[in-house]
Amino acid sequence: MQGLKHLPLPARLRRRAERQWLIARAINRRRALTPVSDRTDQIRKRDILAFVTQRNERVRLPYFLEYYRNLGVRHFLFVDNASTDGSAEYLKTQTDVSLWRTRASYKQSRFGMDWLGWLLFRYGHNHWCLTVDPDEFLIYPHCDTRPLTALTDWLSDSGHRSFPAMLLDMYPKGNLDDETYREGQNPFEIACWFDPANYSIRKNNYLGNLWVQGGPRTRAFFPYNPQSGPALNKIPLVRWNRRFTYYSSTHMLLPRSLNQVFDEDGGEMASGCLLHAKFLSTFAKKSTEELDRGQHYGNSQEYRAYHAGLQQGVRLWCNESRRFRDWRQLEDLGLISSGNWP
């Protein structure tokens, strides 16, 4: 662990000002959220909470909720961004879900982070909080035998406040629309392939986090400007404190000590993966829709590239793709590590 103390005072003050600005902004945006069903009185001390923004993800939600309930998430806090497919109604009927609704712009709320920032501030204090999208599924060492509380207990005991989980893009073997995703189905029955070893890493000195890029999206859609490829580093699991804030999506946080989830002396710290079930039969429709809305990061250039790629029939699968088996396979490949948690 190094860094914090060596920063000169002005640099620290600057980061602090930025952090306070982001928190103030999130608090200010709370008015954009209308509670639809507020069950937050069910939250007990030590419960693990999940914070999610969603828009028109009805078909994915049942499996998503089931997956995280099984891991041990006790309460879900959803922000629904003007869905039209009945997903809000579905969420309303779930007894462990609190739902807020907003019609405000996704882009102008820092891609939903202001909304979640407020909910984290209000309900996440002193809880282990998982901030994910409906297409992200957490895999961590021993996740087949130990619940999420085992991990969070161990992290607390070892003095860690955050847990990294890199985004691992999963894709099917054939075309995206070859097999239709059914509601409630495990998406990784269809999209079970991933790229084993083509990730680039650099360090962001401003916040002290790592910047991981690469994977199938970079190789298929950004072969000539890899720097525009999507960032894959994420820190979705944090023992939250009111003073914390996500800086950009869930890629990094302030204060920057929370980004110190990697060892620089050669050792390995524990880490997991977020399996990314973006590339399913639902993707084509979604990407057209998102392109029309223009609400995504960097002028939606990612979606532009996907759309162009899809028109040309780009396939993500290649001979070197690996079929997903379990967390041990990911650990052997060096995508995740159990660190000091045997």
Place this chain on the structure above:
Amino acid sequence: MSVPVNMGVVLLCHENLQMAARIARIWAEGGAKVAIHVDAKSPETEIDQMKTSLSDLPDIRFSRRIRCGWGRFSLIEATQHAASLLLEEFPDCTHVYLASGSCLPLRPISELAAFLALSPDRDYIESVDANEVAWVIGGLNKERFTMYFPFDWRKRRKLFDSCVNLQRRLGIRRRLPRGLTPHLGSQWWCLTARTLRAILDDPRRWEYDRYFRRSWIPDESYFQTLARRHSNRIESRSLTFSRFDHRGRPYRAYDDHIPILEESNCFVARKIWPGATRLLEHFPRPAKPDPDPSPPQPAHIERLIARALSRRVLGRPGLYMQSRFPRKDAENGKTSAPYALFQGLTDIFPDFETWLAEHLSGDVHGHLLGPEKVEFAGRPEIGPGALSCSAEIRDYDTQRFLAALIRVTEKMQIFQFSPRDNQSLNWFMATDPNATLFVVTGAWNLPLLETGMPFDDVRRITAMLQRTEMAQLEILNSVWVKARVQLWEFNDFIARPQAILEKALGQIDPNAKPITSLPPTRDTTGLAEHLQRLRNSGLHPRLTGDQPITKASHILTRNEI
């Protein structure tokens, strides 16, 4: 089996009293007498609950409650009270086991008793001479005995630290009570009643207590030190299995550890994650009609822990990932396996790559770092590990590219190189013991002969490539080189290529096929004239070997040719 063993247990409980009650029941039902100490900080209601739930067991006593602070003498006091109570109430106890409310017996208590009966006068207490061995991981070792510790570490961390620093600076040293040699060890022990009585009834006990009252973590030194005074049958090991990591935090057991714990044959284990319900139900194993007295054999689980620890501290060589990103020169292996690089050979033999692939068993690539694209063996669009052949993606993070390629493939990686390629890995490869670099300098002149470009352009390119290769040679000749480097000047190499290649291939792969023929050589006619023309134009060609080259020639002597 001469003397019958009567087990007594001192149980220290401070949290999760429900589980502690379960553990106490296991001990008592296994035939042991139990004295329980409950931390005075625990809520009254929980203690009452615990007492009522254990009220059906006759052999359980509760000792006077003391407020315990972690790492303080109060823990010893609690143990002393409970132990005295136990020995008073059950004078026929022959052995006393110190355990906590979260130590889980893995084997039936009868087996522990049978094991103790094998040599009934032995004291099982880990006791290591503090002067000679650094037993403590991640904390104070000898200084525990020579300093004063008036402040609580958990509550007053800053005061604690500055107090230690102040004493270090002032050179304050406490004197140990006469006749004691400081010993350290695991706080969980099993002493014979005789030794324990001797410790508790020692006429100088007040003197020792006064000393240990101000020492640091006495639960790992008080009994360990005093046992040495009163017993000469010490077996220095703890019967409670518990291990700490490099920061001094205990490892925990989970449901998936059931088989490995069972196999370890340990009597008692700690720490168990409270949520590991299956494990807590599985252990202790039911008692067998005739108890098995075999000793613990924790080798397997020790290995598991050692592996986790080495992963945490050293990491896997050549791995760069989201939670391992070693700074330069702290990598513990820049790459994960040996690899080799041939520089200049494709310029001399256009077909070199195919020829080499026939002779070596590894994966022979083209110019992996080439300017246009990544030339994987067979030239696929997507190479091993789904690495893209795009030069832009590779150049975005060259180091990760090479490390990932070497890590994800099974065979040895062999590739071509030239001054035209991306040079950003030169330092990385030169300082990597896994690398074998085989360099023929100045060979890049040959393809320039055939280009038919205007002379001015050729001259400019020559100057550029020569500058690049000179910079590279400076790296390869530095004192920091860890790779196996072989440098040949073009002229020396072309004089007897077969012998040199044979030697090089033998170094890379002992099972390399013997060389029977060389691939067709590029036409060298006109090279001398070309070089002279360059010289005439004011450019001094330095790497082909026409001129004596100081830097490369001492390498020649090193290579003994």
